Structures are given as C-alpha cells and as structure tokens.
Amino acid sequence: MSRRSRSRMWIGAALAMLMSSFAPVPAAAQADSGGGRCSGGYVAITFDDGPTALTGDYLKALRDAGNIRATFFVTGSLASASPDGTRRIAAAGHRIGNHSYTHPNLVALDAATAFAELRDTSRVVRAQTGRAPSLFRPPFGSTDARTRQDAARLGMTEVIWTADTVDWSGIPAETIVANALTVKAGGIILLHDGLPATLEAIPGIVRGLAERKQCAGRIVYSEEPVQAWPGLTFHAKAARW
Numbered sequence: 077m078s079r080r081s082r083s084r085m086w087i088g089a090a091l092a093m094l095m096s097s098f099a100p101v102p103a104a105a106q107a108d109s110g111g112g113r114c115s116g117g118y119v120a121i122t123f124d125d126g127p128t129a130l131t132g133d134y135l136k137a138l139r140d141a142g143n144i145r146a147t148f149f150v151t152g153s154l155a156s157a158s159p160d161g162t163r164r165i166a167a168a169g170h171r172i173g174n175h176s177y178t179h180p181n182l183v184a185l186d187a188a189t190a191f192a193e194l195r196d197t198s199r200v201v202r203a204q205t206g207r208a209p210s211l212f213r214p215p216f217g218s219t220d221a222r223t224r225q226d227a228a229r230l231g232m233t234e235v236i237w238t239a240d241t242v243d244w245s246g247i248p249a250e251t252i253v254a255n256a257l258t259v260k261a262g263g264i265i266l267l268h269d270g271l272p273a274t275l276e277a278i279p280g281i282v283r284g285l286a287e288r289k290q291c292a293g294r295i296v297y298s299e300e301p302v303q304a305w306p307g308l309t310f311h312a313k314a315a316r317w
Contacts, residue, residue: 112289113286113289113291114289114290114291114316115289116261116288116289116290116291117260117261117262117290117291117314118261118262118290118291118292118293118314118315118316119239119259119260119261119262119263119264119265119285119290119291119292119293119314120146120147120263120264120265120292120293120294120295120313120314121144121146121147121265121267121281121292122146122147122148122149122173122213122235122237122264122265122266122267122295123146123147123148123149123267123268123269123274124149124175124213124266124267124268124269125149125150125151125154125175125179125268125269125270126148126149126150126151126154126161126165126269126270127148127150127154127155127158127161127162127164127165127269128154128158128161128269128270129270130269130270130271130272130275131148131158131161131164131165131269131270132161132164133275134269134274134275134278135164135165135168135170137275137278137279138168138170138278138282139168140279141278141279141282141283142282142286143169144278144282144292145169145170145171145292145294145317146170146171146292147170147171147172147173147211147235147294147295148165148170148171148172148173148269149172149173149174149175149211149212149213149235150162150165150172150173150174150175150197150201151175151176151177151178151179151197152174152176152177152178152193152196152197152199152200152201153177153178153179155197155200155201155204156200159204162200162201162204162205163204163205166204166205166207171211171294171295172201172205172207172209173209173210173211173212173213173232173235173295174194174197174198174201174209174211174212174213174227174230174232175197175212175213175215176193176194176197176214176215177192177193177194177196177197177200178193179215180193180215181215181216181218182194182214182215182218182219182223182226183218183219183220183222183223184218187222190222190223190226191226191229194212194226194227194230194232195230197209198230198232208230208231209232210231210232210233211232211233211235211295211312212227212230212232212233212234212235213234213235213236213237214234214236217236217237217304217308219234219236219308233295233297233311233312234310234311234312235264235295235310235312236264236302236304236308236310236312237263237264237265237266237304238259238260238263238264238265238302238303238304239255239256239257239258239259239260239263239264239265239266240255240266241255241256241265241266241267241274241277242255243255243267243268243271243273243274243277244268244271246273247273248273249273249274249276249277249280250277250280252267252273252274252277252281253277253280253281253284256277256281256284257281257284257285257288259290261290261314262298262302262313262314262315263313263314264295264312264313264314265281291316292317293314293315293316293317294314294315294316294317295312295313295314295315296312296313296314296315297311297312298311298312298313299311
C-alpha cells in the first residue's frame, strides 16, 4: 500500500471518529444511563371505572405532567355510553384494560353471566379502538380460579394492584399522593377515574415518583407471583414502555 493511500485511510478513520462523537444519544439511553431519571425502576399508574366526564381532564393532567402514560381499566357499560372517551384514551397513547361490563362481584355470579361480563367489555373496546384489551382487572379485586380462567380465554392477564390509594373514599389529594407513593419498583398503583381529588393528585404523584427516580411504566406478565395482599397473588408487574 502506498504512503498516499495509508494517509487517506488514516484521515478517513479520524473523521469518522470525530463525527461519531457528535452523534445524538437516543433519548432512552439518556434517560436510563447510570443514575438516570428511571434508575429507581418503573411503576404502573392505573385508573378504574371509566370513561367518565372527567376522563379528558385526566388525560390533560397526565400530558401536562410530562406525557405520562397510564392504564385505564374501563367498564363496558360506560365505554358503550361514551365511545369518544374510550377512543381519546387510546389516541393519547394510554393502554386500555377490561374492568367488566357492569362492575359486579364476578365471583358471586353464575359462570355464564360472569364470562359475558368480560367478553362483552372486550368486544366494546375492540369495536371502539380496533384492539381488544390484553389486561383485565376484576372489580373490587374479587377473583378466583374461574375468573382468571375466563380472562385467559379472552387473551387477558389478570392485574390487581400493590398500592391502593383508597381515593374512592373521599380523602384529599395530598393523602392520595402519599398512598400512591407507597408503591415499590415494579408495582401497580390503583386510582379511579371521575374523582376531582384524584385528578388533583396526578401532578403530585408524578412529581413524587420523579424525586425517587421512578418512571411510569406499562404492565407486563410476571413469571413470579406478585402479592396484592395476604392470600392473593397475581402475575403482572410494571416495566419500561
């Protein structure tokens, strides 16, 4: 190889190294490189019992808090009555789960009626968004082997929760925030759609998670059982979107 050729190769390699040093780092790498904003792990923010008249305000609050994505477990009857609400949830990039059709205690129903509660809700969500839900949350967290089997027949993973905010009880926003922030990495926060105090609590929850370097994540299947409370386990956890 001639001296001129070697010189050209050296110059080309040097330029390539120089240009690579200015290459943009992917956003995900910036966020999660050692000590990054999500180094404390991921938690799932979930809302039950929608869509409601406040769903649009919830979506705005999540967007304003940093384009936070959550999972909305909708009831089929409300989704049927408010198809625009369901579509807005999906269009905003949030995940939609099945929360039964009329919010009954599924364990207390006969087999056919209990299955119809799940099946009909999945049909409504699919008709409105083009995609059937892959996640299911039983009302009141009341479940048994039959309920889990019904969900599995419809291609859904059962999701309970690990941090109950008790927001339905009329407590103030600051207490809802404190309850939500008991969540551990990989955990799932239970909130409800349609409650003004919960809407008010959203920025505080997101801010509190950020201070702990925890990020909102999506719900995935967990091989290891997760304890909701003594005597009840499920197989779902939060992970990176």
